[in-house]
Amino acid sequence: xxxxxxxxxxxxxxxxxxxxxxxxxxxxxxxxxxxxxxxxxxxxxxxxxxxxxxxxxxxxxxxxxxxxxxxxxxxxxxxxxxxxxxxxxxxxxxxxxxxxxxxxxxxxxxxxxxxxxxxxxxxxxxxxxxxxxxxxxxxxxxxxxxxxxxxxxxxxxxxxxxxxxxxxxxxxxxxxxxxxxxxxxxxxxxxxxxxxxxxxxxxxxxxxxxxxxxxxxxxxxxxxxxxxxxxxxxxxxxxxxxxxxxxxxxxxxxxxxxxxxxxxxxxxxxxxxxxxxxxxxxxxxxxxxxxxxxxxxxxxxxxxxxxxxxxxxxxx
Amino acid sequence: xxxxxxxxxxxxxxxxxxxxxxxxxxxxxxxxxxxxxxxxxxxxxxxxxxxxxxxxxxxxxxxxxxxxxxxxxxxxxxxxxxxxxxxxxxxxxxxxxxxxxxxxxxxxxxxxxxxxxxxxxxxxxxxxxxxxxxxxxxxxxxxxxxxxxxxxxxxxxxxxxxxxxxxxxxxxxxxxxxxxxxxxxxxxxxxxxxxxxxxxxxxxxxxxxxxxxxxxxxxxxxxxxxxxxxxxxxxxxxxxxxxxxxxxxxxxxxxxxxxxxxxxxxxxxxxxxxxxxxxxxxxxxxxxx
Numbered sequence: 001x002x003x004x005x006x007x008x009x010x011x012x013x014x015x016x017x018x019x020x021x022x023x024x025x026x027x028x029x030x031x032x033x034x035x036x037x038x039x040x041x042x043x044x045x046x047x048x049x050x051x052x053x054x055x056x057x058x059x060x061x062x063x064x065x066x067x068x069x070x071x072x073x074x075x076x077x078x079x080x081x082x083x084x085x086x087x088x089x090x091x092x093x094x095x096x097x098x099x100x101x102x103x104x105x106x107x108x109x110x111x112x113x114x115x116x117x118x119x120x121x122x123x124x125x126x127x128x129x130x131x132x133x134x135x136x137x138x139x140x141x142x143x144x145x146x147x148x149x150x151x152x153x154x155x156x157x158x159x160x161x162x163x164x165x166x167x168x169x170x171x172x173x174x175x176x177x178x179x180x181x182x183x184x185x186x187x188x189x190x191x192x193x194x195x196x197x198x199x200x201x202x203x204x205x206x207x208x209x210x211x212x213x214x215x216x217x218x219x220x221x222x223x224x225x226x227x228x229x230x231x232x233x234x235x236x237x238x239x240x241x242x243x244x245x246x247x248x249x250x251x252x253x254x255x256x257x258x259x260x261x262x263x264x265x266x267x268x269x270x271x272x273x274x275x276x277x278x279x280x281x282x283x284x285x286x287x288x289x290x291x292x293x294x295x296x297x298x299x300x301x302x303x304x305x306x307x308x309x310x311x312x313x314x315x316x
Numbered sequence: 317x318x319x320x321x322x323x324x325x326x327x328x329x330x331x332x333x334x335x336x337x338x339x340x341x342x343x344x345x346x347x348x349x350x351x352x353x354x355x356x357x358x359x360x361x362x363x364x365x366x367x368x369x370x371x372x373x374x375x376x377x378x379x380x381x382x383x384x385x386x387x388x389x390x391x392x393x394x395x396x397x398x399x400x401x402x403x404x405x406x407x408x409x410x411x412x413x414x415x416x417x418x419x420x421x422x423x424x425x426x427x428x429x430x431x432x433x434x435x436x437x438x439x440x441x442x443x444x445x446x447x448x449x450x451x452x453x454x455x456x457x458x459x460x461x462x463x464x465x466x467x468x469x470x471x472x473x474x475x476x477x478x479x480x481x482x483x484x485x486x487x488x489x490x491x492x493x494x495x496x497x498x499x500x501x502x503x504x505x506x507x508x509x510x511x512x513x514x515x516x517x518x519x520x521x522x523x524x525x526x527x528x529x530x531x532x533x534x535x536x537x538x539x540x541x542x543x544x545x546x547x548x549x550x551x552x553x554x555x556x557x558x559x560x561x562x563x564x565x566x567x568x569x570x571x572x573x574x575x576x577x578x579x580x581x582x583x584x585x586x587x588x589x590x591x592x593x594x595x596x597x598x599x600x601x602x603x604x605x
Contacts, residue, residue: 205372209383210375210383212374212376212377
């Protein structure tokens with residue numbers, strides 16, 4: 001991971017020593033410098049903080065190159081002097097012709113301020129982005145708020161374009177979306193539990209003992225409205241599928257007031273499915289939480305929109 | 317401390333003082349449970365089962381995150397989950413790792429009539445020796461925390477050992493090792509008390525928990541398992557933690573004055589028999605004629 005010279009086997013001091021001619025090997029450039037010839041840098045335990053800024057440069061190690069504050073060139077003005085002299089991370093030393101300071105410069109070390117190299121070195125333009133042109137983001141140059149594909153309300157900023165127009169959507173029979181007008185009035189979210197890991201641990205008696213069955217967390221008020229008691233079987237339906245599990249009635253999820261309307265939210269842990277200790281013993285329904293969720297993703301990070309969608313809830 | 321580990325008194329050819337000589341050592345141990353940083357993951361429950369070699373069991377969903385209603389003879393460590401809503405409607409989701417408190421004045425030990433079934437180590441650990449247990453369950457009556465649990469098959473009582481087998485070998489208890497948030501701490505009683513008080517002061521100063529405090533109840537002489545609670549005035553909100561736990565009066569009387577009276581009665585009986593013998597002599601058997 002740190003990177004080494006293939007011939008000699010020597011650990012490299014950092015990613016600057018990596019070569020593109022096959023003479024060095026490294027698993028991941030950001031970790032280069034974490035385990036040098038001096039040993040594990042992450043195990044350093046010198047808690048001295050000479051600058052008094054909480055930098056502790058010799059306590060453990062951070063990527064990349066033990067820089068404590070990324071883009072720290074931005075803490076200086078154009079001429080290379082710290083904006084706030086009492087909190088100086090780095091500065092340009094004219095005598096030495098390089099950037100020096102309390103932190104490791106996150107910058108080309110010998111690039112003088114007069115060359116105007118931008119501090120945000122990972123962006124081509126070298127500056128931070130509020131306006132990101134040239135198709136850098138799929139949904140436009142400005143940050144924008146969109147409601148989820150299934151939302152109980154229209155977008156307050158621009159109701160005519162409530163949802164993200166370029167969010168990838170599929171067109172199979174399962175890709176149907178519900179609206180409050182169709183009766184899908186309850187917001188549903190999905191999550192994981194500390195006691196389980198994805199879908200693996202439903203096969204492990206240790207984890208199954210801690211949380212034996214799938215459940216649906218329902219606010220007190222909503223449960224009272226629907227006559228649902230803790231432990232009752234409930235059916236959750238989205239436009240795509242339905243899901244059955246027992247109700248966990250709780251104070252922890254409160255009703256929301258959105259646009260003057262009372263909106264309920266329920267929550268379902270994802271961990272159960274077709275096979276597992278409880279499923280195989282016939283003790284739980286074999287339905288999958290993710291059969292309810294919409295297969296819509298964020299157009300940039302491609303994160304699926306499983307945390308907010310609309311459902312109906314009834315006693316099963 | 318009577319018998320500590322071997323301490324070197326003099327070293328040949330050694331410059332400087334003998335390491336460790338004349339240092340005072342505190343061998344008392346304690347567990348500090350900071351409920352304010354517990355996330356209820358139950359890793360401690362699993363670690364406890366695995367270290368003690370107990371089986372995993374089938375549990376039933378009961379409208380809660382709590383694994384089961386109560387601790388069992390082979391399930392020493394249970395996180396109790398409680399939703400508390402105050403007058404203003406503010407919700408606290410309280411999680412408390414329940415288990416033996418290792419009282420300095422253990423009611424179980426006081427109540428136990430079986431020689432050697434319950435021992436208290438000088439480091440504060442209260443331990444059950446099942447081979448000496450007669451299954452009378454007086455310890456269950458003696459405990460103000462409802463901790464000892466009876467195994468109906470073997471007729472023996474069990475509870476958390478504070479991992480005396482691990483601690484004796486210089487390791488921390490299994491639950492401490494498993495805790496991912498560091499809400500479980502283990503060290504000397506003084507250190508843990510200090511750490512707990514520091515944390516409670518931090519909570520009082522920097523959060524809305526102005527009643528934060530350390531639970532180390534005096535009614536049982538203090539405990540070797542302590543809690544940092546958001547509200548020390550209301551321990552009962554954390555799944556029935558008693559505010560002022562004491563050893564039940566009956567146990568105290570039975571094992572105190574009544575025991576003395578009982579002994580007196582027994583001695584009196586023996587004395588009476590002896591006097592009767594002196595006065596009337598041995599009983600003459602009537603032979604068949």
